[in-house]
Amino acid sequence: MLEHKKVLPRKDLHYGRLSKKLLPIVTDEYPRLFYKKDQESHEFDAIFTLMVDCSASMHQKMEETKRGIVLFHEVLNQLKIPHAIVGFWEDATTVKEREQPNYFHIIHSFTDSFYGNNGAKIMQLEPEEDNRDGFSIRVITEKMMERRENHKFLLVFSDGEPAAANYDQNGIVDTHIAVSEARKKGIDVIGMFLSDGMIDEREDETMKNIYGRERLMIQDVADLPELFTPILKKLLLKTI
Structure with a gap:
């Protein structure tokens, strides 16, 4: 490349x-x-955002996920490609009918992703509470649309369907709509499913309903560092 x-x-x-x-x-x-x-x-005329699901169900997968995110960060750094790394979650303990507090832990923004000695910040990502994916994707999409780069890539690292108050089946539909909206704006959105064992048919169908063909089903999170190279190569080829 x-x-x-x-x-x-x-x-x-x-x-x-x-x-x-x-x-x-x-x-x-x-x-x-x-x-x-x-x-x-x-120089590549591109930006990346790596969104990391910080819901409680990520407890067993977060450490390996962070290893993969570190590799993405280091390679994008070497290629001088601006990138943001954001953890997202919803505070389930304070949710009300008309109020759903959502949080974004910005590990790197597009403007500081090249700063020296910043890679260690990725280790701050931790599992928290629920995940309202559709809302979070819309927020990040707006941030990405503020950039002038021609090629925009959004990678969503998650362990499955959205889970938040009154957001079960509706969450799958809402997240699918958010992904479609982002793609219509020219953002390539890829769902990165993180598992810790065999992937069943229901999990694959859920990711398919949300992300369509642009999804990667990772059976063992420990394999993420090895898989990131062909993923990145495939995406960067689109920028040439």
């Missing part, structure tokens, strides 16, 4: 390097005989 370069020359200029094709001296009244070769660029 580091071979991604922009080296096409700009032709027909009034100054620069002299072209080998000098026929325009004879054929053109004002010949343009020079060209310039742009400098190589290793």
Whole structure:
């Protein structure tokens, strides 16, 4: 991926390097005989957001999940791709009929993701309470749309269906709608299902109903670090 370069020359200029094709001296009244070769660029016109489900059910999977997130962070850092890492959850103990307190733990924002010695902040992610995924995805989508990059990728790391007060089956539908809304705005949304054993048909169907084909079912969270390379490669190929 580091071979991604922009080296096409700009032709027909009034100054620069002299072209080998000098026929325009004879054929053109004002010949343009020079060209310039742009400098190589290793920068990707892309941003990533890694959303991490911090619900209580992530208790057995959070440590391995953080290892995978660290690898994403380090590689995106090396490629100089701005990225945000956000944990999300809902405080189940204070939920009321008209009030559902949702929280976002911003580990990295797009503006500070390259800061030195910031990788350790990822270890602050911890399992908390419930998860109202649709709402959280909409909030993050709005933040991503404020950026000017042409390619936007949203990876949602979760262990299954949304779980919050009065949000059971409605939560699946609402999250599906939130994902569809983000995609219509040009954001690639990928659901990353984190399991700690065999994935049953119901779990796969739930993720399919929410994310469609753009989902990755990870049977063992410990495999996440090994799986992240082909995922990242596939996504970055879209930016070329």
